[in-house]
Amino acid sequence: MLNKLLFLFILLITNSVQAASNSPQVVVTIKPIHALAMGVMAGVGEPYLLLQGGESPHTYSMKPSQIKQLNDADLIIWVGPELETFLEKTITQSNKQNQVLTLLTEGKNPFSANTLKLYSIRESQEWAPHEHESHDNEHDLGGIDPHIWLDPRNAINIVKMIATRLAELDAVHAALYQSNASGLIVRLEQLDQALNAQLLPIKAQSFIVFHDAYQYLEKRYDLNAIGAVSVSPEHLLSAKQLHHLHQLIEEKQVRCLFAEPQFPPILVDTLISETKIKSGILDPLGSELTMGVDNYFMLLNKLAQSLTACLADSFK
Numbered sequence: 001m002l003n004k005l006l007f008l009f010i011l012l013i014t015n016s017v018q019a020a021s022n023s024p025q026v027v028v029t030i031k032p033i034h035a036l037a038m039g040v041m042a043g044v045g046e047p048y049l050l051l052q053g054g055e056s057p058h059t060y061s062m063k064p065s066q067i068k069q070l071n072d073a074d075l076i077i078w079v080g081p082e083l084e085t086f087l088e089k090t091i092t093q094s095n096k097q098n099q100v101l102t103l104l105t106e107g108k109n110p111f112s113a114n115t116l117k118l119y120s121i122r123e124s125q126e127w128a129p130h131e132h133e134s135h136d137n138e139h140d141l142g143g144i145d146p147h148i149w150l151d152p153r154n155a156i157n158i159v160k161m162i163a164t165r166l167a168e169l170d171a172v173h174a175a176l177y178q179s180n181a182s183g184l185i186v187r188l189e190q191l192d193q194a195l196n197a198q199l200l201p202i203k204a205q206s207f208i209v210f211h212d213a214y215q216y217l218e219k220r221y222d223l224n225a226i227g228a229v230s231v232s233p234e235h236l237l238s239a240k241q242l243h244h245l246h247q248l249i250e251e252k253q254v255r256c257l258f259a260e261p262q263f264p265p266i267l268v269d270t271l272i273s274e275t276k277i278k279s280g281i282l283d284p285l286g287s288e289l290t291m292g293v294d295n296y297f298m299l300l301n302k303l304a305q306s307l308t309a310c311l312a313d314s315f316k
Contacts, residue, residue: 024074024170029084030057031286032149033103033158035295037077039184040162042293044173047077054262054287060086073099075169077162080104083146101165103158104144114157114164119145119215125244126227127212147284150303151216152192155296159184191297196221198304202311207256208245210268213284217303226252229268242271249275256310258282280310 023045028034034049041047048069051060057079062070070076070090080102081088091100107116121127121143148154163181167174199221212228227245248254249271256278259268272279286299 022172024166025069025072026075026077026166027069027073028076029078029087031289031291032155032296032299033077033079034291035293035297035299036149036155036159036184037162038293039296040159040166040177040180042180043176044170048073049291051285052291054285056262057084057086057285060084062086062090070094075099075101075165077101078103079146079148082144101161103148103161104146106161107148107154107157108144114160116148116154116157117151117216118148119219121145122212122215125241126248145212145215147213147216149216149296150214150284150300151220152188152195152300153220154216156185156188159188187297191300192220195300195304198308199223202308205256205311206252206254207258207307207311208249208254208271209258209282210260210263214282214303217300223307226254229257229271246271246274249277256280258306258310260284262287278310280306282306 023041026037026041026045026047027050028037028047029050031049031051034047037047050062050066050069051057067090073096076091076096076099078084078087078091078100082104091097091102094100103116104118106112106114107118109115122145149158159181163177166177170177203222204224206224206226208227208229209225210228211230214223214225217223218225226248229242229245249257254275254277257268257271258280259282261281261283268279271277282303283299284303286295286302289295289298289302
């Protein structure tokens with residue numbers, strides 16, 4: 001009996017090692033999308049995460065080992081050049097175009113069953129500087145807002161995209177990818193319902209964010225953000241626009257101003273000191289959260305908790 005159990009154990013370990021060695025090598029750029037890919041790949045393999053800490057996808061510089069990961073990958077999953085600007089040249093010059101899943105490109109396809117809900121970058125004075133001089137990032141006026149993962153309905157379609165592409169790449173595990181995706185979609189639908197209930201009591205309360213990264217969350221749950229301290233983490237508002245934002249804080253009775261953990265909150269602190277409104281922290285990438293399958297759910301729940309804590313406390 002003991003020999004039989006030992007044989008079965010060795011067989012299980014051998015099969016697991018073979019499955020891992022035969023699994024596709026997948027590279028994902030940011031934590032929220034990586035978590036969704038991990039969920040789809042459960043039981044087959046684990047994707048490699050490119051930005052593992054609090055790095056900004058706008059300005060990141062890759063290490064040689066990460067470039068090798070990209071070169072060896074069977075599939076690269078990224079949002080697109082509107083977000084991961086550091087990766088655009090590498091992918092454009094690569095001969096592996098058919099091994100890249102660009103979520104924004106796929107999501108724009110009107111004939112796809114997985115079309116994403118997309119919004120343009122906001123251009124009003126409180127959101128985007130009209131004297132913006134840079135034309136090499138996602139915040140060029142008229143561009144698409146790339147923070148697509150902050151709407152769980154988009155996350156559902158992203159899961160479907162990943163499962164479909166993996167099934168095409170690795171037919172042996174196609175059924176498992178689709179099964180994992182189905183289970184993940186159920187969890188995302190439950191998350192969407194829970195967030196809607198949690199955020200409902202604060203949806204009328206006005207707030208300002210550090211940079212315009214939360215439009216998908218705001219519109220999904222009808223939240224009342226009225227402006228941003230910066231158009232992007234690298235481009236702060238001018239003195240004139242900051243003055244306009246200060247006026248809005250008074251006129252709109254702004255309850256809370258949210259900083260982000262990756263960036264020095266100098267302007268946030270200044271506005272808070274001048275107006276005495278409350279402050280909180282929002283992080284659209286979940287940079288301080290643990291990497292893993294549950295990362296996406298932790299990210300959305302943490303955003304909702306931060307919003308409700310700051311805005312609800314404003315009335316106590």
